[in-house]
Amino acid sequence: MATFSLGLGLGLGLGLLLALLTRATAGPLHAQCSVKWTFGVSCANVYEELVTQIKKWKTAENCAHGGEKCLYTLKSANVHYIVAEHTSPMHKYVDNITFRLVSSLGRDSCYVSGFSVSEKWYAVFDYGTNYCNLHNLIEGSGLDKVPNYSELTNNFQCTQYSSANCTIY
Ligand SMILES: *[C@@H]1O[C@H](CO)[C@@H](O)[C@H](O)[C@H]1NC(C)=O
Ligand SMILES: *[C@@H]1O[C@H](CO)[C@@H](O)[C@H](O)[C@H]1NC(C)=O
Numbered sequence: 594m595a596t597f598s599l600g601l602g603l604g605l606g607l608g609l610l611l612a613l614l615t616r617a618t619a620g621p622l623h624a625q626c627s628v629k630w631t632f633g634v635s636c637a638n639v640y641e642e643l644v645t646q647i648k649k650w651k652t653a654e655n656c657a658h659g660g661e662k663c664l665y666t667l668k669s670a671n672v673h674y675i676v677a678e679h680t681s682p683m684h685k686y687v688d689n690i691t692f693r694l695v696s697s698l699g700r701d702s703c704y705v706s707g708f709s710v711s712e713k714w715y716a717v718f719d720y721g722t723n724y725c726n727l728h729n730l731i732e733g734s735g736l737d738k739v740p741n742y743s744e745l746t747n748n749f750q751c752t753q754y755s756s757a758n759c760t761i762y
């Protein structure tokens with residue numbers, strides 16, 4: 594009997610551990626996304642493009658036919674740090690967005706770290722929304738077409754990154 598209970602206890606403990614591990618490998622516990630980009634243009638240029646794009650997508654107009662490329666709000670901005678919010682047109686969920694811009698030594702490249710996090714702490718799955726919040730601005734502004742563009746992230750850094758469809762989210 595004692596052996597049985599011990600076995601059961603171990604089994605349960607192991608099960609819990611496995612569940613936690615599985616959860617951890619599935620990505621961040623809170624819906625969020627962290628991305629690193631390189632652009633072969635100056636940070637002044639990247640700053641200008643991002644801020645212009647955020648302002649361009651301020652109203653709901655661009656989402657009239659679906660998607661979430663709208664309802665961005667610029668909170669504060671300087672050439673090193675941009676703070677914005679994105680509201681999902683359907684559910685009005687608010688996500689916080691930041692971009693940190695760092696110039697290369699020669700100032701002809703810009704390294705950018707982007708972060709998006711869902712306000713709702715219980716929003717564990719986001720269908721890649723936090724990734725799309727960031728990537729849509731890069732693509733919309735055409736920054737993904739500049740020389741030496743690269744984007745780095747993965748499912749650990751971004752909730753549901755590999756299944757994100759930014760046409761919808
Ligand atoms: C792109 O990267 C290459 C290799 O690092 C470098 O030689 C070149 O100057 C870069 N071009 C631009 C426009 O940044
Ligand atoms: C989002 O930003 C606001 C301030 O603008 C802050 O109060 C809030 O805690 C942030 N939420 C998350 C989830 O980081």
Ligand SMILES: *[C@@H]1O[C@H](CO)[C@@H](O)[C@H](O)[C@H]1NC(C)=O
Pocket residue numbers: 758759760761
């Ligand atoms: C993303 O969604 C759009 C619109 O529903 C669809 O046309 C497209 O095929 C989807 N892309 C992928 C990669 O699933």
